Amino acid sequence: MCTLEKRGNLFILTLTGDDQHRINPKLIGDLLSLLSQVKAQATRGSALITQAQGKFFSNGFDLDWAQAAGSEQGASERLLHMVESFKPVVAALLSLPMPTIASLTGHAAACGFVFALSHDYIIMRRDRGVLYMSEVDIGLTMPDYFNAVFREKIGDASARRDLLLRGLKMKGDEAVKRGVVEAAYEGEGEVRAASVRMAEELGKRKWQGEVYAEIRKGLFPQLSAVVGLSHKTIATPKL
Amino acid sequence: MCTLDKRGSLFFLTFTGDDQHRINPNVIGNLLSHLSQVKAQATPGSVLITQAQGKFFSNGFDLDWAQAAGSKQGASERLRHMVVLFKSVVASLLSLPMPTIASLTGHAAAGGFVLALSHDYIIMRRDRGVLYMSEVDLWLTIPGYVNALFREKIGDASVRRDVLLRGLKMKGDEAVKRGVVEAAYDGEEEVREASVRMAEELGKRKWDGEVYAEIRKGLFPQLSAMVGLGHKKIANPRL
Numbered sequence: 001m002c003t004l005e006k007r008g009n010l011f012i013l014t015l016t017g018d019d020q021h022r023i024n025p026k027l028i029g030d031l032l033s034l035l036s037q038v039k040a041q042a043t044r045g046s047a048l049i050t051q052a053q054g055k056f057f058s059n060g061f062d063l064d065w066a067q068a069a070g071s072e073q074g075a076s077e078r079l080l081h082m083v084e085s086f087k088p089v090v091a092a093l094l095s096l097p098m099p100t101i102a103s104l105t106g107h108a109a110a111c112g113f114v115f116a117l118s119h120d121y122i123i124m125r126r127d128r129g130v131l132y133m134s135e136v137d138i139g140l141t142m143p144d145y146f147n148a149v150f151r152e153k154i155g156d157a158s159a160r161r162d163l164l165l166r167g168l169k170m171k172g173d174e175a176v177k178r179g180v181v182e183a184a185y186e187g188e189g190e191v192r193a194a195s196v197r198m199a200e201e202l203g204k205r206k207w208q209g210e211v212y213a214e215i216r217k218g219l220f221p222q223l224s225a226v227v228g229l230s231h232k233t234i235a236t237p238k239l
Numbered sequence: 240m241c242t243l244d245k246r247g248s249l250f251f252l253t254f255t256g257d258d259q260h261r262i263n264p265n266v267i268g269n270l271l272s273h274l275s276q277v278k279a280q281a282t283p284g285s286v287l288i289t290q291a292q293g294k295f296f297s298n299g300f301d302l303d304w305a306q307a308a309g310s311k312q313g314a315s316e317r318l319r320h321m322v323v324l325f326k327s328v329v330a331s332l333l334s335l336p337m338p339t340i341a342s343l344t345g346h347a348a349a350g351g352f353v354l355a356l357s358h359d360y361i362i363m364r365r366d367r368g369v370l371y372m373s374e375v376d377l378w379l380t381i382p383g384y385v386n387a388l389f390r391e392k393i394g395d396a397s398v399r400r401d402v403l404l405r406g407l408k409m410k411g412d413e414a415v416k417r418g419v420v421e422a423a424y425d426g427e428e429e430v431r432e433a434s435v436r437m438a439e440e441l442g443k444r445k446w447d448g449e450v451y452a453e454i455r456k457g458l459f460p461q462l463s464a465m466v467g468l469g470h471k472k473i474a475n476p477r478l
Contacts, residue, residue: 063476076474083474136446139477141453141470147460157394157458158418165338165359165454167444 001027004034009045009203010196011038011098015052023111024062028085035092044206046098047199050119051192057104058112060134061086083143086111090145091227093118094217097209099202103195104181105188110134117149120216123195126172126184136167148223154180210234240266243273248284248442249435250277250337254291262350263301267324274331283445285337286438289358290431296343297351299373300325322382325350329384330466332357333456336448338441342434343420344427349373353385356392359455362434365411365423375406384465391459393419449473 005012013034015021038048052058066078093100102108102116104124109132116122116131124131135142142164150160159178162168172184182198185191217224217231224231244251252273254260277287291297305317332339341347341355343363348371355361355370363370374381381389381403389399398417401407411423421437424430456463456470463470 066476072475075476079474079476080472136451136454137444139447139450139473139475141450141473142457143472144457147457151460155394156418157392158421160394161359161458164458165451166441 001030010199011048013050018054020056020059021052022062024065025085031089042097042209045203047203048098048100049103049195049199051103052106056106057108058115060110060112087145087227090118091229095213095229097213101195101199103191105191114146114149117153122181123191124172124181124184125191127186130169130171131175132169133163145226148226152220152223240269249438250287252289257293259295259298260291261298261301263304264324267328270328281336281448283447284442286442287337287339288342288434288438290342291345295345296347297354299349299351326384326466329357330468333463334452334468336452340434340438342430344430356388361420362430363411363420363423364430366425369408369410370414371408372402387462387465391462
């Protein structure tokens with residue numbers, strides 16, 4: 001499922017195994033628990049890297065689990081349940097008191113892409129892997145917070161349209177060019193190394209975690225509101 | 240006026256004749272009627288192409304008809320009437336259950352540019368024709384829903400400023416570069432062919448029309464609200 005390790009100031013959250021890392025209630029529970037631990041152990045200079053093993057970062061919600069309900073109505077209810085349950089994961093990432101990097105060595109689709117986008121930075125491969133919102137192809141509409149993530153994280157309206165309305169499978173180079181990801185590298189090793197380098201660079205700034213999280217929430221006000229986060233003012237500068 | 244034809248899965252809405260294709264209550268009624276038919280005949284794989292004959296896609300609202308009211312007050316009322324009526328056309332395009340392409344072989348100004356932007360994709364000529372919001376030059380303010388359209392369709396704030404506040408006449412190459420249109424081609428024929436090619440590509444995806452329309456409205460929430468559209472969730476994935 002997923003593991004958490006600490007290497008110096010870096011927290012590394014890994015989706016383990018060679019599967020599609022589908023997001024279901026169990027994984028959501030694990031993610032919330034681990035993110036809670038990360039928050040509890042945060043100090044100035046901390047940074048989070050979320051990564052995965054295998055061909056996928058995550059291929060989205062566990063539609064098999066939804067279908068196992070046994071009826072169209074049941075499947076729909078299970079899917080809506082997962083949609084609602086995932087909001088707290090986005091909220092936890094949005095309020096995490098440290099910089100966050102999604103380190104993609106495989107495909108990120110649907111909720112998997114939203115999960116990646118909920119981080120401050122995305123680094124991905126340029127030689128393999130795509131970003132893809134499959135919903136239009138499988139006949140699902142976007143939850144409100146998915147729309148908010150795209151609207152507030154991706155400024156280019158054409159890129160949003162291409163990803164959400166056209167089901168574009170976006171590779172690394174295009175994702176960098178269009179401002180969706182920070183950088184793209186050749187191969188898994190390079191992505192992981194670059195992610196650690198970036199995390200260490202950001203960590204050197206020794207930002208105050210609570211302030212960092214408030215500034216982050218201020219950048220994404222609609223998303224913050226939709227996932228149930230409020231904000232506060234901190235006015236005691238480090239001088 | 241405008242005609243509607245169907246060729247295979249493609250619907251063609253054509254402004255006929257060599258005039259400026261000015262938008263007045265008759266034309267609006269005509270458009271609404273045709274769009275209604277298109278909606279009624281929609282199937283997965285349907286695509287709409289809106290195009291025009293002659294030098295203009297459309298030069299905007301029929302200010303001559305407005306002035307024929309005979310007084311400044313009357314003209315102002317007639318113009319306001321057209322602005323309000325036109326909201327329904329925008330709403331109809333925004334909720335059309337299929338991809339839409341505005342195929343511009345001539346100038347699109349003011350209401351004409353709004354009509355074009357209300358489509359999912361714009362293809363235009365690079366050798367002739369401009370996109371132009373004439374309002375600043377004609378001393379007319381921009382209706383609220385038109386502001387929402389520009390704000391949600393064009394991410395680049397400088398582009399919005401240049402188009403709305405500076406009365407820029409934007410040619411094809413600049414429109415592509417600055418993210419206003421999808422592509423620009425040399426000559427009328429190339430534009431028409433490219434539009435059909437693109438429509439066929441999109442049609443091959445066989446998207447569910449209702450889902451497509453909901454995802455589209457989710458991309459343009461302020462505009463949707465301002466033209467009176469609500470939204471709904473669809474959670475029965477096609478697997």
